[in-house]
């Protein structure tokens with residue numbers, strides 16, 4: 001049988017203490033997926049279907065309110081990212097609106113008052129997804145052969161993590177961009193998508209759809225892991241294509257990194273194996289800010305959009 005391109009991993013063996021064979025096989029699959037294109041999916045991750053459905057329903061209710069109502073929760077703080085409700089600027093080809101939240105106890109958060117249950121459910125989803133982020137980072141740590149808990153200690157501040165609820169409106173006859181091709185800046189991203197579909201991953205120059213499956217969470221590796229591993233693990237190129245008729249709703253959880261962290265290829269993937277670094281080091285918040293500028297002030301020429309190649313060292 002030909003293996004599906006985007007493998008689905010049963011996460012349950014990793015949520016227990018003991019080592020077993022299922023883990024070994026899953027680790028091989030994850031290593032392959034992360035080396036080739038940086039995407040896989042997980043099931044049996046411990047988040048109840050009920051919570052996922054509730055969060056989706058509340059998000060739908062919120063996004064279906066009038067602009068006036070939604071704008072009541074527009075960003076107001078000087079947070080590093082705009083917490084609260086925003087829409088992409090009208091000159092952006094990306095057609096989506098979103099609600100961005102920091103961890104539950106963060107002072108940056110601007111939550112809508114309505115629907116009233118939204119805050120509690122989103123905070124619960126945040127807390128549970130955050131735990132999975134740590135588990136996945138730990139699995140990646142092991143797949144990369146790093147010393148135990150290396151990434152956990154390097155990335156030990158969860159206050160920069162964010163979760164974003166998205167709505168993508170239906171495509172029209174002449175445009176269907178939801179989110180242009182990009183790679184995520186952070187360490188690991190977890191995505192919950194509804195049944196509409198439209199998320200696509202670039203693999204061997206072909207766009208492969210990540211077909212929605214109830215209860216399944218999509219995982220992708222971000223730029224930080226790509227740099228640390230000196231490109232052993234790939235930060236996947238992906239995009240969202242809007243379909244006709246129905247709006248698409250999703251939640252993306254970004255297992256992030258403290259902005260003051262210095263990011264550069266680790267010696268395990270350079271000096272120690274005689275390879276030259278593929279990136280120069282950078283302060284994480286500097287890169288995150290540059291990437292945010294792409295969204296707030298989209299450059300006129302596509303080639304001026306900043307991504308990881310900004311720090312790439314040519315061979």
Ligand SMILES: O=C(O)CCC(=O)C(=O)O
Pocket residue numbers: 164166179184191193199238240250251252
């Ligand atoms: O909405 C999605 O499915 C993905 C969103 C995404 O790729 C992002 O926000 O970086």
Ligand SMILES: [Fe+2]
Pocket residue numbers: 182183184189238
């Ligand atoms: Fe993304």
